[in-house]
Amino acid sequence: RSYSSRTAMTEGLFFRQLLELESMTYTYLLADTATKEAVIIDPVLETINRDLKLIGELGLNLKVAVNTHCHADHITSTGLMKKGLAGLKSAISKYSGASADILLSEGDKIPFGKHCLTVRETPGHTDGCLTLVMEDQSMAFTGDALLIRGCGRTDFQQGCSKRLYNSVHQKIFTLPDQCLVYPAHDYLGQTVSTVGEERKFNPRLTKSIDQFVDIMKNLNLPKPAKIDIAVPANLVCGLHEV
Amino acid sequence: RSYSSRTAMTEGLFFRQLLELESMTYTYLLADTATKEAVIIDPVLETINRDLKLIGELGLNLKVAVNTHCHADHITSTGLMKKGLAGLKSAISKYSGASADILLSEGDKIPFGKHCLTVRETPGHTDGCLTLVMEDQSMAFTGDALLIRGCGRTDFQQGCSKRLYNSVHQKIFTLPDQCLVYPAHDYLGQTVSTVGEERKFNPRLTKSIDQFVDIMKNLNLPKPAKIDIAVPANLVCGLHEV
Numbered sequence: 371r372s373y374s375s376r377t378a379m380t381e382g383l384f385f386r387q388l389l390e391l392e393s394m395t396y397t398y399l400l401a402d403t404a405t406k407e408a409v410i411i412d413p414v415l416e417t418i419n420r421d422l423k424l425i426g427e428l429g430l431n432l433k434v435a436v437n438t439h440c441h442a443d444h445i446t447s448t449g450l451m452k453k454g455l456a457g458l459k460s461a462i463s464k465y466s467g468a469s470a471d472i473l474l475s476e477g478d479k480i481p482f483g484k485h486c487l488t489v490r491e492t493p494g495h496t497d498g499c500l501t502l503v504m505e506d507q508s509m510a511f512t513g514d515a516l517l518i519r520g521c522g523r524t525d526f527q528q529g530c531s532k533r534l535y536n537s538v539h540q541k542i543f544t545l546p547d548q549c550l551v552y553p554a555h556d557y558l559g560q561t562v563s564t565v566g567e568e569r570k571f572n573p574r575l576t577k578s579i580d581q582f583v584d585i586m587k588n589l590n591l592p593k594p595a596k597i598d599i600a601v602p603a604n605l606v607c608g609l610h611e612v
Numbered sequence: 613r614s615y616s617s618r619t620a621m622t623e624g625l626f627f628r629q630l631l632e633l634e635s636m637t638y639t640y641l642l643a644d645t646a647t648k649e650a651v652i653i654d655p656v657l658e659t660i661n662r663d664l665k666l667i668g669e670l671g672l673n674l675k676v677a678v679n680t681h682c683h684a685d686h687i688t689s690t691g692l693m694k695k696g697l698a699g700l701k702s703a704i705s706k707y708s709g710a711s712a713d714i715l716l717s718e719g720d721k722i723p724f725g726k727h728c729l730t731v732r733e734t735p736g737h738t739d740g741c742l743t744l745v746m747e748d749q750s751m752a753f754t755g756d757a758l759l760i761r762g763c764g765r766t767d768f769q770q771g772c773s774k775r776l777y778n779s780v781h782q783k784i785f786t787l788p789d790q791c792l793v794y795p796a797h798d799y800l801g802q803t804v805s806t807v808g809e810e811r812k813f814n815p816r817l818t819k820s821i822d823q824f825v826d827i828m829k830n831l832n833l834p835k836p837a838k839i840d841i842a843v844p845a846n847l848v849c850g851l852h853e854v
């Protein structure tokens with residue numbers, strides 16, 4: 371049944387969800403339990419010490435810090451992490467406009483030990499939004515494209531609701547029902563969802579494309595408090611005027 | 613390796629972690645994916661509508677709402693949930709001093725479908741603190757006995773640091789290294805730990821019992837803001853003067 375999932379069970383995978391409380395951003399740490407090679411997704415400047423401490427305790431070898439897109443609500447810790455961890459590479463979409471060691475596009479793989487994440491381009495919230503999918507399709511890191519019972523806004527940063535609708539339907543809703551959906555944010559204390567649940571219960575994305583465009587046009591959200599400092603900083607891995 | 617866990621993989625288990633943001637309380641929803649029988653752990657009054665909505669969407673049949681102890685920092689939604697969900701029973705430790713449909717003690721089982729949680733008494737934060745362990749020891753819900761790199765305070769509500777130290781060492785640290793530790797609270801955005809990690813990295817509980825008592829004596833924490841309304845309310849499933 372689509373909405374009766376359990377947690378992911380990929381063999382030999384370490385997985386940890388972490389939350390930054392000011393921007394309500396989820397950071398994800400994944401590692402191969404045998405080789406200790408690790409990837410971090412959407413790390414936040416405010417929680418860099420917590421995250422580095424955990425990586426150190428676990429003895430992980432962090433290979434890649436990847437951002438699902440150029441965030442407007444918080445500054446990434448990617449650049450600062452690179453200063454402390456030799457060999458760490460930054461990664462972001464080639465359509466983000468941001469600089470990074472690795473510029474990702476559709477189908478690219480981010481390997482860590484015997485595991486890998488595969489890139490699906492899911493633009494619409496921004497031009498450079500990526501969804502990262504585990505090799506066994508047990509988990510998808512959807513950034514701000516698909517949120518739990520919601521989705522990212524489309525009223526700035528190249529936002530386009532038609533594009534977002536098509537991205538979610540073509541690139542995320544085509545994953546298996548039981549695939550866990552791990553977004554970049556949640557503001558209601560929900561930690562995870564599944565593709566099956568969102569396909570059935572997402573109040574926006576279950577609508578027709580025209581209704582969706584209409585809903586997104588009428589959200590009337592305030593401008594994110596940090597956008598004017600976060601976006602320029604995130605275009606250079608968080609190291610703008612640091 | 614003790615600190616190289618992955619997420620739980622109990623067959624036929626639905627599992628969802630939820631967070632209440634004011635008190636930073638974690639609520640856990642578990643269900644048998646075949647029979648839909650479900651248990652909720654530590655539900656909070658503020659998030660009752662979110663939780664009931666999810667239970668409804670998933671078509672779950674909530675059998676038991678269990679509190680790991682009589683909380684001092686938030687009011688439980690157990691009593692109010694019972695008013696809305698026919699057949700739902702409340703459960704809490706017989707040593708909590710609180711009233712409930714089911715009074716739990718060491719070794720008691722809370723079955724839901726083919727799964728069950730087993731009660732371990734872990735007093736010390738309060739007299740009636742319980743840890744709930746999944747049948748395959750893949751997950752332990754530790755309440756305020758063991759927190760991630762921390763533990764519950766012992767300076768009120770029958771608190772006793774010696775008792776807490778022994779509870780954690782005898783009843784939680786004896787679980788397998790890879791057993792996931794899901795606490796009632798976390799204030800740093802950490803969502804989960806493992807027994808192996810806490811046995812190795814918990815800054816308080818890796819110390820000797822005398823050092824632990826000393827640490828707990830010198831925390832100098834402020835009194836919880838809600839204690840004078842939360843404790844009397846939680847003694848009657850959250851329905852005090854409602």
Ligand SMILES: [Fe+2]
Nearest residue numbers: 441442514522
């Ligand atoms: Fe965003």
Ligand SMILES: [Fe+2]
Nearest residue numbers: 683684756764
């Ligand atoms: Fe407590």
